[in-house]
Amino acid sequence: xxxxxxxxxxxxxxxxxxxxxxxxxxxxxxxxxxxxxxxxxxxxxxxxxxxxxxxxxxxxxxxxxxxxxxxxxxxxxxxxxxxxxxxxxxxxxxxxxxxxxxxxxxxxxxxxxxxxxxxxxxxxxxxxxxxxxxxxxxxxxxxxxxxxxxxxxxxxxxxxxxxxxxxxxxxxxxxxxxxxxxxxxxxxxxxxxxxxxxxxxxxxxxxxxxxxxxxxxxxxxxxxxxxxxxxxxxxxxxxxxxxxxxxxxxxxxxxxxxxxxxxxxxxxxxxxxxxxxxxxxxxxxxxx
Numbered sequence: 001x002x003x004x005x006x007x008x009x010x011x012x013x014x015x016x017x018x019x020x021x022x023x024x025x026x027x028x029x030x031x032x033x034x035x036x037x038x039x040x041x042x043x044x045x046x047x048x049x050x051x052x053x054x055x056x057x058x059x060x061x062x063x064x065x066x067x068x069x070x071x072x073x074x075x076x077x078x079x080x081x082x083x084x085x086x087x088x089x090x091x092x093x094x095x096x097x098x099x100x101x102x103x104x105x106x107x108x109x110x111x112x113x114x115x116x117x118x119x120x121x122x123x124x125x126x127x128x129x130x131x132x133x134x135x136x137x138x139x140x141x142x143x144x145x146x147x148x149x150x151x152x153x154x155x156x157x158x159x160x161x162x163x164x165x166x167x168x169x170x171x172x173x174x175x176x177x178x179x180x181x182x183x184x185x186x187x188x189x190x191x192x193x194x195x196x197x198x199x200x201x202x203x204x205x206x207x208x209x210x211x212x213x214x215x216x217x218x219x220x221x222x223x224x225x226x227x228x229x230x231x232x233x234x235x236x237x238x239x240x241x242x243x244x245x246x247x248x249x250x251x252x253x254x255x256x257x258x259x260x261x262x263x264x265x266x267x268x269x270x271x272x273x274x275x276x277x278x279x280x281x282x283x284x285x286x287x288x
Contacts, residue, residue: 001144002087003287006280007127008036009083009134011197012149013069013190016156018130021149021201024269025128028277037124039082041131042068042097044075049112069132069185076138082120083127083142091121125284126277135193145236145276148197154209158218176213198236199272202227203262221263228268229257236276246271 001007008025012018029036045068047055052066052073059066066073082092096115098104104111121127133139135146151159157179164170164178194200203226205219230238233256243258244250247268250260260268 001142003280003283005087005090005121005127006125006144006284007083007087007129007142008145008147008277009129009139009143010147010149011132011134011193013132013156013186014160016149016151017159017203018149020265021147021269022128022130024266024273025277027270028274029126029128031274032278032281034125034277034281035123036126036128037086037092037121038128038130039094039120040097041079041129041133043095043114044079044131044133045097045114046073046075048097048114065181065184067182067185069182069189071189074133076133076136079129079133079136080138080142083129083139086121086127087142087144089121090124091119092127093117094120125281132190133193135197136189140196144280146197146199148194148200150194150200151203152205152209154212155203155205155219155224157212158209158215161213161215162218172213196231198231200227200229200231201265201269202229203265221261221265224262226260226262226265226268227253227257228260228272229254230272231256237279238272238276243268243271 010018010021010025028034045052052068056066068074078093082094085092095117096107098107098109098111098113098115100111107115109115134143135148140146160179161172161175164175165172203224205224207219207223209215209219230236233240240252240258244252247258247260247264249264250258253259
């Protein structure tokens with residue numbers, strides 16, 4: 001962990017909704033005039049798109065499954081190396097995974113491949129990681145603030161099915177097969193991270209999601225609640241009475257868990273995270 005060069009990670013599965021946390025943090029960074037070095041987790045995949053498919057066939061022939069959730073398909077050591085290096089020096093190595101033709105034109109690399117490794121962090125105040133593995137065991141010693149975005153699994157599946165169908169053109173059957181192929185690795189590599197994250201944001205539906213594979217709509221914010229668990233409130237000076245007064249309809253379900261309407265998710269994130277990040281920034285400035 002580092003006072004001079006803090007590392008913040010947001011972790012969530014495919015379809016979990018980590019983008020909301022990213023928006024909240026971007027608002028805070030803007031207000032605090034923080035320059036963040038932003039790294040997307042898919043740059044630490046071990047294989048490009050075509051090579052991954054070839055490796056997956058090899059695994060299948062051997063009676064195994066390969067998914068982007070597993071250690072065999074990712075460079076956990078490189079994530080840890082980035083976090084440690086940034087915490088020590090404010091610099092580290094990352095690259096970019098090129099998703100589509102538009103990005104291919106931007107980076108001069110074919111879609112489905114990676115750019116070269118490059119230095120990141122120059123002139124930045126914080127490192128911000130968003131991806132699948134920001135809370136794995138290898139990186140925990142080097143993370144100053146970690147968050148999990150963890151909707152209950154039925155909502156997560158509904159969101160993934162709708163996103164991959166609408167935005168990526170996959171059939172529902174293909175998305176479901178993808179979910180099933182990742183299940184072993186989801187249980188062993190994704191879920192365990194949320195035991196150790198500092199703050200978890202879990203969306204819970206108030207409508208029937210018993211069969212997520214036939215759901216016509218993603219539950220709206222008004223049809224769900226957000227369960228927010230802060231592992232160690234004292235560590236970050238979280239004031240629950242203040243949060244309860246600011247978030248209409250909220251209540252405490254446990255001593256370290258507040259429940260808020262999902263329509264107030266962005267506000268709740270900002271109210272919780274802004275003081276924490278401000279304190280981190282003040283300590284950084286004092287140490288400089």
